[in-house]
Structures are given as C-alpha cells and as structure tokens.
Amino acid sequence: MTAQTVLVIDDERDIRELLTITLGRMDLQVDAVGTVADARRALAERTYDLCFTDMRLPDGNGQEIIELIAETCPDTPVAMITAYGNVDAAVTALKAGAFDFVSKPVDIQMLRGLVRTALRLAEEKRNGGGATKAGDFGSRLIGDSAAMQQVRTTIAKLARNQAPVYIAGESGVGKELVARLIHEQGPRAAGPFIPVNCGAIPSELMESEFFGHRKGSFTGAGADKEGLFQAAQGGTLFLDEVAELPLHMQVKLLRAIQEKAVRAIGGRDEIPVDVRILSATHKNLGQLVEQGQFRQDLFYRINVIELRVPPLRERRSDVPQLSGFILQALASKNGGGVGQLSAEAKQALEAYDFPGNVRELENILERAMAMCDGERIDAADLMLPQRTARPSPEPAAEPALGQPPAAPAPGADGGLDDYISNLERTAIIKALEESRYNKTAAARKLGITFRALRYKLKKLGID
Structure with a gap:
C-alpha cells in the first residue's frame, strides 16, 4: 500500500524537522519546504493527502497556500501553523478554508489526533462519502423549500472542516439537529456528540461540569470526575444557548478553545483535548457583545462560520x-x-x-x-x-401599546389586523383576570401553549 503524503511549509527548520520526524513515525511520507515558491513547485509536481503551512513565510503567507490548494486540489485538507495565542490568525485561516490549526510550540499528541482526523476526511472525500451524500439528510432534515436546500448545502460544506460553527435561529427551529448533522456527516462521526444546555448548569458548577475535578478538590468532590470537554474527546461539543454563559466562564471557555487543553479543578496539569466546537443560541450574540454581556474575543472565536436556520x-x-x-x-x-x-x-x-x-x-x-x-x-x-x-x-403591523381603541369595522382600509388584534387582546386580558394573572392557567383557558401566550403578550404589548 502506498504511503500517504504530507507537505509541510514552514520557514523554521526546527518545526520542519519536528513535523517530519513525528509524521514519519506515523508511516507518512513527508516533504518539507520553507517558502511559498517551493510549496507551489511541490504542489505542481504531486498531490498530497494533507498539508501544514505556517501563516507567515519569507515570500508570502499561508493564506496563499490555502487558496491555491482550494483551487487546484480541493480534496486536500490544510492545517495552519500559528504562533502561540494568535487567535486572529487561526480565525483568519479557518475562514479562508483551513481544516484546522495547530499552535506553536506544537503539542505532539494534539498533532497526531489532527492528522488522523484530516486523513480520514481526505479518504472519505476521495471515496465520495461523508457529507456529500444527499440521501443522508432525507429522514432527518425535513423540507424541500429553497431555504432548507440551502441549509443542507451549507451543512455538507461545514462537515468537511473543523472550524467552529455558530448556529443562529429562533427557538424551536432545530439548531441541535443541525449540529448533529454537521457532526454525523464529518470525519468525527465515530466520536461522541456531547450537547450541553449552557443555561441549565448552575453558575457555581460550570467549571466542574466543563473541565472536571479531582477528588477532594472541594467539599463534596468524593471522586475524580471528567468534564464535558474530556467526554467529547475526538468528537464534537455542542454548546446550546451559549449566550447564557456568565462572563467568568466565558473567559475559561475561550482559553480552553484557544489552547485546546483544559485543567480540572484541583488538577496540576493541563489535559490536551481534541474537540470540535459548535454553538447556538436564539439570542442576538452581536447585540450582547455591544451591550457588554458577551465577550467579543469569544464571539469571534466561536463565530468563525455562521449558519442561520430559517424559522x-x-x-x-x-x-x-x-x-x-x-x-x-x-x-x-x-x-x-x-x-x-x-x-x-x-x-x-x-x-x-x-x-x-x-x-x-x-x-x-x-x-x-x-x-x-x-x-x-x-x-x-x-x-x-x-x-x-x-x-x-x-x-402584521405592530399594534399600538396600551388600551385597545374602539375596534374598526372589519374590512376597513388597514383595519382588519387591528380589529383582530383588539379581539385577541380582550380575550387574553379576560383570561388573565379570570386566572388571577397565572399565565399557565390563562394559556390553558385560551387553548394555546404557554410559549404562544408569552409571544402574544409581547407582541400585543400587554404587561
């Protein structure tokens, strides 16, 4: 069987040698070059199964390599090598089409995991498998509208790389289902899919839930416990309602995502984690950033690619x-x-x-x-x-707030919506009064769900 090939592009000799030795021990054939020009010549002469490229090179930058490979050999995954803590460079690389990134100094264990995932992806794409099978969605993501066809197409593209994805959409549109499909159609399908509702975890337990703890690290810690990041090792961690994370936890989550490592409460060493991050919320994250309720650096880190699920x-x-x-x-x-x-x-x-x-x-x-x-x-x-x-x-046009005016005759110009709104407002207020303003009981009287009643109260301006 022919050995799989990897191209390494970095102007630092030590990095080239480290990757050549590490990948060689994985039975991979490695070509290592130090410039964009040499990389172009290598890519013109042969096809590679995987490519690593530094962001800054003497005669150009790694984004040129990503764009070249995307144009000439789109089945080859590209991983960007970035300086320690350079989140902006990593985000830029992922948006340009990179499969994933690895930070200097290179963690060998993380590197091996990335290589295995990337080569599995490349093989699936060559064999026509993975996310490109249209029939995989039929029984799960229902609907043939243009909007849903676009969602399917986007899921197929997102499943091919490891970029963090932010799934936006109203409550009830199926954001977790979309996240599961991205996971199941990608190279991490054999790994775990761990969904977590960030709004359902008490603030004081969040760090333990996400990163785990060691026995005796706090009162009640009677045994070691692994966190959600460790549970998702080799798979996907889906952060639902990510906007509910308190600010102190946002800082810790950002570090875990950037460094690809976590430290359990009471633990001495950081534990490398190989996890893809997908997140979602029904709230407007950009607006929360402007209001200072969500960290901008975390927002940019999880929102490398946004997928909107239509209502x-x-x-x-x-x-x-x-x-x-x-x-x-x-x-x-x-x-x-x-x-x-x-x-x-x-x-x-x-x-x-x-x-x-x-x-x-x-x-x-x-x-x-x-x-x-x-x-x-x-x-x-x-x-x-x-x-x-x-x-x-x-x-419909937003009704005026306050007490309803005299109902216009149905059919009058611009009056039908107001007429129906006034009837509805009167019925809701009556149900609230009869149930002593118990919204659950009022919804039952009206024959609608509590969620629908809450929506209508907001829509009609009833406080």
Missing part, C-alpha cells in the same frame, strides 16, 4: 411534509393509526405563523391527535390562535 414561517411550503413526518412519528410512538389532516386543517397550518417553529408544530399535532375523533384531524382540532392563522406570509 418555519419562512418555509411554509415545508409544513405539509413536516406534518406528515411528525404524524408518522406520533403513530409509531403511541401505537395508533397515522393521523390524517383534512384540507381545511392543512390550509390552517400553512397560514399559521408558528412563533414556536417546528417544536410548536409538534406540540399542536400531538394535541390534535389526542383531541380529534378517530384519525381525521380537522382545523378545529388544531386549536390554533385566530390572530396568526392568516394567509399572508408577512407579519
């Missing part, structure tokens, strides 16, 4: 297909027949805004299956709020 109201054509999939899943779970939507029910669902997105659609259909007679679901079984069940895909 359901922006892909209404997917609602029938999604509904069918959910009803099939409910039937399998509950052991009953598959629910069938009437024409009126389908029309009502396609007209609804879904402030809770796919998660809300699941709740609506599960409730409808419980309430309908037999297996036929009519529009009334859906119990959709009147306000948002309308054919226009555009959001």
Whole structure:
C-alpha cells in the first residue's frame, strides 16, 4: 500500500524537522519546504493527502497556500501553523478554508489526533462519502423549500472542516439537529456528540461540569470526575444557548478553545483535548457583545462560520411534509393509526405563523391527535390562535401599546389586523383576570401553549 503524503511549509527548520520526524513515525511520507515558491513547485509536481503551512513565510503567507490548494486540489485538507495565542490568525485561516490549526510550540499528541482526523476526511472525500451524500439528510432534515436546500448545502460544506460553527435561529427551529448533522456527516462521526444546555448548569458548577475535578478538590468532590470537554474527546461539543454563559466562564471557555487543553479543578496539569466546537443560541450574540454581556474575543472565536436556520414561517411550503413526518412519528410512538389532516386543517397550518417553529408544530399535532375523533384531524382540532392563522406570509403591523381603541369595522382600509388584534387582546386580558394573572392557567383557558401566550403578550404589548 502506498504511503500517504504530507507537505509541510514552514520557514523554521526546527518545526520542519519536528513535523517530519513525528509524521514519519506515523508511516507518512513527508516533504518539507520553507517558502511559498517551493510549496507551489511541490504542489505542481504531486498531490498530497494533507498539508501544514505556517501563516507567515519569507515570500508570502499561508493564506496563499490555502487558496491555491482550494483551487487546484480541493480534496486536500490544510492545517495552519500559528504562533502561540494568535487567535486572529487561526480565525483568519479557518475562514479562508483551513481544516484546522495547530499552535506553536506544537503539542505532539494534539498533532497526531489532527492528522488522523484530516486523513480520514481526505479518504472519505476521495471515496465520495461523508457529507456529500444527499440521501443522508432525507429522514432527518425535513423540507424541500429553497431555504432548507440551502441549509443542507451549507451543512455538507461545514462537515468537511473543523472550524467552529455558530448556529443562529429562533427557538424551536432545530439548531441541535443541525449540529448533529454537521457532526454525523464529518470525519468525527465515530466520536461522541456531547450537547450541553449552557443555561441549565448552575453558575457555581460550570467549571466542574466543563473541565472536571479531582477528588477532594472541594467539599463534596468524593471522586475524580471528567468534564464535558474530556467526554467529547475526538468528537464534537455542542454548546446550546451559549449566550447564557456568565462572563467568568466565558473567559475559561475561550482559553480552553484557544489552547485546546483544559485543567480540572484541583488538577496540576493541563489535559490536551481534541474537540470540535459548535454553538447556538436564539439570542442576538452581536447585540450582547455591544451591550457588554458577551465577550467579543469569544464571539469571534466561536463565530468563525455562521449558519442561520430559517424559522418555519419562512418555509411554509415545508409544513405539509413536516406534518406528515411528525404524524408518522406520533403513530409509531403511541401505537395508533397515522393521523390524517383534512384540507381545511392543512390550509390552517400553512397560514399559521408558528412563533414556536417546528417544536410548536409538534406540540399542536400531538394535541390534535389526542383531541380529534378517530384519525381525521380537522382545523378545529388544531386549536390554533385566530390572530396568526392568516394567509399572508408577512407579519402584521405592530399594534399600538396600551388600551385597545374602539375596534374598526372589519374590512376597513388597514383595519382588519387591528380589529383582530383588539379581539385577541380582550380575550387574553379576560383570561388573565379570570386566572388571577397565572399565565399557565390563562394559556390553558385560551387553548394555546404557554410559549404562544408569552409571544402574544409581547407582541400585543400587554404587561
């Protein structure tokens, strides 16, 4: 079997020798050069399975190498060699298309892990496997709208490298599902996928949860415990609701991501970790940075590539297909027949805004299956709020705050939305008063979810 080949480009002789010896012990054939010109000649003469390049070179920079390889041999992963702590250079390299980066001084254990992952990726791409198989998504990411086709295409690209990805989107759109697909379609698929809700961990336990602790390091630490970073070794760590991290934890997380190492509470040594970071939140991280609630340096580190998952109201054509999939899943779970939507029910669902997105659609259909007679679901079984069940895909004009004015006649120019809003506001206020302002009880009276009620209170300006 022919040995796999690696090209090393660095103007420091010591680095070239270190990588040549280390990679040679992994049964890899290594060519090492010190300039962009020599690298261009080497790349013109043969195809490599992997490339390492320094950022700063005597006659150019590593970004030129990344762009050249992307153009001439796109199946070759490129890893950038950066100076210690140079986060800006690493982020620039990842955005330019680098597979990953390694910091000087080079950690041999981390280097070997990176090489194994990169070579596995290169082999999958040559064999036509990995993220490029369109059929892999069919049963998981439902919908054929242009928006979802774009999401699939982006996932396929993101699965090919190790750049941190920030997944943006409203609550309920399926951000964790997207993160799982990025993991499963990439070279880390055989490793663990560890999701963590950052808002669900008490602040005082965060460091122990993320980095682990040693026995006796604090009261109650009766045994060694590995953290989430160690649990995700060789795989992916998904930080959901990352905006909920307190500032002191943001500092520690930034260091762990930059140095690719963690130190357990009570531990003396840092432990190298080979983990890909994916993160998500429904909040506007850029706005939180401006308000001083989220560190800018961490924001740039986790937001190397942003993937926006569209809300359901922006892909209404997917609602029938999604509904069918959910009803099939409910039937399998509950052991009953598959629910069938009437024409009126389908029309009502396609007209609804879904402030809770796919998660809300699941709740609506599960409730409808419980309430309908037999297996036929009519529009009334859906119990959709009147306000948002309308054919226009555009959001209604924001109603004025305060007490509702006298309702205009339905159909008057510009008056229909106000008329419906006033009816809805009156019904909500009445339900709140009757339930002594218990929002959960009020939502039950109105036949809507607590999330939907909270959305409407904000939308209608009811305090």
